[in-house]
Amino acid sequence: MPYKDEQLSEEKVFKDPVHRYIHVKDQVVWDLIGTPEFQRLRRIKQLGTSYLTFHGAEHSRFNHSLGVYEIVRRIIYNFDGRPHWNTDERLLCLCAALLHDLGHGPFSHSFEKVFKLDHEDFTKKIILGDTHVNQILSRVSDNFAQNVADVINKTYQDKLVVSLISSQIDADRMDYLQRDAYFTGVSYGHFDMERILRVMRPIEDQVVIKETGMHAVEDYIMSRYQMYWQVYFHPVTRSAEVILSKILHRVKHLYEQNYKFRLKPTHFLSLFLGNATVKDYLRLDEPVVLYYFQMWMDEQDEILSDLCERFSNRHLFKYIEFNPNQQMKEWMELYSLFKAVGINPEYYLVDDSSSDLPYDFYRPGEEEERLPIHLLMPKSNELRELSRQSDIVESISGKKRTDHKLYFPQDFIEALPEDNNKKRIFEILFD
Numbered sequence: 001m002p003y004k005d006e007q008l009s010e011e012k013v014f015k016d017p018v019h020r021y022i023h024v025k026d027q028v029v030w031d032l033i034g035t036p037e038f039q040r041l042r043r044i045k046q047l048g049t050s051y052l053t054f055h056g057a058e059h060s061r062f063n064h065s066l067g068v069y070e071i072v073r074r075i076i077y078n079f080d081g082r083p084h085w086n087t088d089e090r091l092l093c094l095c096a097a098l099l100h101d102l103g104h105g106p107f108s109h110s111f112e113k114v115f116k117l118d119h120e121d122f123t124k125k126i127i128l129g130d131t132h133v134n135q136i137l138s139r140v141s142d143n144f145a146q147n148v149a150d151v152i153n154k155t156y157q158d159k160l161v162v163s164l165i166s167s168q169i170d171a172d173r174m175d176y177l178q179r180d181a182y183f184t185g186v187s188y189g190h191f192d193m194e195r196i197l198r199v200m201r202p203i204e205d206q207v208v209i210k211e212t213g214m215h216a217v218e219d220y221i222m223s224r225y226q227m228y229w230q231v232y233f234h235p236v237t238r239s240a241e242v243i244l245s246k247i248l249h250r251v252k253h254l255y256e257q258n259y260k261f262r263l264k265p266t267h268f269l270s271l272f273l274g275n276a277t278v279k280d281y282l283r284l285d286e287p288v289v290l291y292y293f294q295m296w297m298d299e300q301d302e303i304l305s306d307l308c309e310r311f312s313n314r315h316l317f318k319y320i321e322f323n324p325n326q327q328m329k330e331w332m333e334l335y336s337l338f339k340a341v342g343i344n345p346e347y348y349l350v351d352d353s354s355s356d357l358p359y360d361f362y363r364p365g366e367e368e369e370r371l372p373i374h375l376l377m378p379k380s381n382e383l384r385e386l387s388r389q390s391d392i393v394e395s396i397s398g399k400k401r402t403d404h405k406l407y408f409p410q411d412f413i414e415a416l417p418e419d420n421n422k423k424r425i426f427e428i429l430f431d
């Protein structure tokens, strides 16, 4: 029997708190899960620094990847026998779902910004490079690894397959919304996925939703909206993110100044130099990063040691609402005051806006590479974009509320000697 059709003699099931069970029958899928590259995802948290806000949010990209695989498995099980659905694409869909986040690194958001990395690029390199994952995919057929990479990259010719993994209502989002809601413990983020899966229909180039399922989809969009503000953009999580980015900047800066580290940033060097290979990249995971932070608390450099202490012990920056574009004068004054009192504003006065973050709720048309949600109207079989049909979705879609904050170490400011500088800093920040 060709490898692509090989089935396990007995089905494997993973117990999952969100989907109850994750079912694996294909030998290929089972072998992929066992690779070191996929197992590494256990050591990367799905929500980065959110565990410092929501202590339950310790779930990993491994959990999420299995979840996305399971949702796709259920969707295509329902597609079986329907027109437009090509059963030959089954294994490809499952593998692309399983591997779609393979290139995520530790605390992706900060690392990608500071070192100009792209996890999608690494996903592709891991799938196509000299890796265990590539060996397995190549056993299926000569071009199978390339096809998996193309589906994840949204360039695969069959757009129906692509839309299962990336569209406005794809398996990726349906998994992370529910999973993140479950692990953070918030009461938002729940929606009736069973119902959505039942009303999904394949057409030539995308998955659409039968009009009767509109209310279940409204609920899904609302859950995205709520999670966006309640969890993903939480200002405390962003405070931790700000500190993390500043640590990375500081380490890179010190390295460039030939600073003598007690613990050299060996695992980071290729990132500083911008020439990280797949092998270098795969060695970096969150336990490794956290080990460095722990050790760097004892570095001579006061900024590095302070920032690492803050991150490790959750001694975070405070924040206020502040828009530097509209409050330029105050911003510049604060900047000089910080310098005058000996608090380096490059590291300790940080503005951050939510538009920098990698989540959104629903913006049809704006996010071009992701298909909007289409409803399949009864009788006429005509397609209508969701926000044209639903008043609820219409009222929240396309709205872009940016949220600017200014982060700073309040404890440093409180410890300043009582003088006019301190008085003025307090006035600007707290009046």
Ligand code: NI
Pocket: 064, 068, 100, 101, 172, 176
């Ligand atoms: Ni994902």
